[in-house]
Amino acid sequence: MAWLERHRLFPFLAWLPRQTRASVRRDLLVGLSGAILALPQSIAYALIAGLPAEYGLYAAIVPVLIACLWGSSWHLICGPTAAISIVLYASISPVAVLGSDDYIRLILLLTFLAGVFQWLLGMLRFGALVNFVSHSVVLGFTLGAAVVIALGQVPNLLGLDLASQATALRTLQGLLQHAGDIDWPSLLLGLGTLLLGLSIKLARPRWPALLISLAGASLLVWLWPALFGHVALVPAFIGRLPPLSPLPLLDLELILRLLPSAVAVGMLGLVTSLSIARSLSIRSEQLIDANQEIRAQGLSNLGGAWFSGYLSSGSFTRSGLSYEAGAQSPLAGVFSALWVALFAVAGASLIAHIPIPAMAGSILLICWGLVDHRAIRALYRVSRPEFLVMLLTCVATLLLELQTAIYAGVLASLFFYLKRTSQPRVQQSREGEADVLRVFGSIFFGASHYLQVRLQRCQAPVVVIDARQINFIDYSGVEMLHQEARRLRRQGRQLVLRRARGQVVEELQKLEGAADCPVQFED
Structure with a gap:
């Protein structure tokens, strides 16, 4: 020492x-x-x-x-x-x-x-x-x-x-x-x-x-x-x-x-x-x-x-x-x-x-x-x-x-970085009656709108977000997912987060409590 x-x-x-x-x-x-x-x-x-x-x-x-x-x-x-x-x-x-x-x-x-x-x-x-x-x-x-x-x-x-x-x-x-x-x-x-x-x-x-x-x-x-x-x-x-x-x-x-x-x-x-x-x-x-x-x-x-x-x-x-x-x-x-x-x-x-x-x-x-x-x-x-x-x-x-x-x-470097991260790569596939979106990137204020548009284009009864590559989510991302989950619930559909990291799940459950969280989770 x-x-x-x-x-x-x-x-x-x-x-x-x-x-x-x-x-x-x-x-x-x-x-x-x-x-x-x-x-x-x-x-x-x-x-x-x-x-x-x-x-x-x-x-x-x-x-x-x-x-x-x-x-x-x-x-x-x-x-x-x-x-x-x-x-x-x-x-x-x-x-x-x-x-x-x-x-x-x-x-x-x-x-x-x-x-x-x-x-x-x-x-x-x-x-x-x-x-x-x-x-x-x-x-x-x-x-x-x-x-x-x-x-x-x-x-x-x-x-x-x-x-x-x-x-x-x-x-x-x-x-x-x-x-x-x-x-x-x-x-x-x-x-x-x-x-x-x-x-x-x-x-x-x-x-x-x-x-x-x-x-x-x-x-x-x-x-x-x-x-x-x-x-x-x-x-x-x-x-x-x-x-x-x-x-x-x-x-x-x-x-x-x-x-x-x-x-x-x-x-x-x-x-x-x-x-x-x-x-x-x-x-x-x-x-x-x-x-x-x-x-x-x-x-x-x-x-x-x-x-x-x-x-x-x-x-x-x-x-x-x-x-x-x-x-x-x-x-x-x-x-x-x-x-x-x-x-x-x-x-x-x-x-x-x-x-x-x-x-x-x-x-x-x-x-x-x-x-x-x-x-x-x-x-x-x-x-x-x-x-x-x-x-x-x-x-x-x-x-x-x-x-x-x-x-x-x-500033130019930050602009290109934000531009790139605001549109994370998303792979979309179909599993039975579910649309599966695999998101490669964090869900933060810059990317929330882009992901919301992708979610709204899904027409399946169940919309699944494969969250293995999501390391971080901020308040804007939490609010957006809650909003989309409530929208799908009103239509008789559901939003499921699959294989999400513990930190992401914790942030989503903080907003309205674990019992009232409209987003469902799946291992």
Whole structure:
């Protein structure tokens, strides 16, 4: 019991002792690649959120450490994201000046409240929410998100300075408007990085392709200033370790004002993180603990807020890199956070030599690896309705914001599920003077009308429902069967339920009592 309690409080004790020298070395290199990717992204996302650039780095250190150590996914890497940054900006910018001390304090307080909300959901074991995100939704979301991320990097690849957009459609419109402003050296550098990374990935899959290709591009820019001297580089920054940030937890009025936004952005972070975790777990054949993942997300934002880290959630780009680079455990994410901390203190000047087009080319390579082509083809062969759900989710991801696309995919999946279950398969046969209906499915509010119509079409003196495959019946189903039994009784006929499960019989007898139940039962 003490062993189980320790693992529940410190879940990293379950996998940390199993690490070998080879796996740690691999995770160390994967973490380095992730840190190089996270540094410029984190700075950009902080600026989108209206925060000083260094707050993006802070969000990529302590929150990532906590989420990796207390989470369950091998490959999920958290940190600041574009969607979260945009929502935070929209929530706080109307009430405080961008970048001011008040603005920063409100962002961190909102992060803390969202973390409390997420942690409470995890403690209440609401991880079942992830079950509503079907495999087809995950495939569509992954495909659409890969396209969105790739389109978002095309301006950097082309050397264009375009504002970040919330949807792929707006990004594409901006690209078409500036098609004549392409910087060819930037494009050459970005495509070269992409091809070099792809070649390394194909020839030497276990080599750190991202690190080598970015180092090569940086070296090329340094050696050939006449051609590449004007190419944009990652912005320089002054780094330090995350400082402690006291939160105004005693200001109840302020907390109540931020609470609705905290719930919304907290749920957005959870849905995004769980979708990414589930997507990668399907690829890696890993079973994730959704409740543990939710608690880890909450703890990361609870702790991160005290160390100047604004709200974090799962990152498709960094998580995809972790998977594609062959991370052996969550230790890769831990190393990524430690590398970010190290670079923030001692290596900021080195990061400033990385050309932005080369970074864009590397991200395009990651996006291609995120798409599960085999699963998409298999889904098309197996289930056309599920394939349609995947397409709808993908299109929603391209036209809407990422979080909205997830909700749209879940609703589409639920619609097709309800449509299918509302018309359960019914086999009808004749046994003497009885019509026998064998029902394959539960009798609930969505299926009651369909079954009632099938019962009313039966003309035999006795109507028998073979109930062996009926696992569940709700109040609507009970009321419908009672109504049909009374109708048949008035006509001198009867309704019989054959081989019904005990739970179904019990529910039918509850309405009017066992003695007065109009439905008859037969073994």
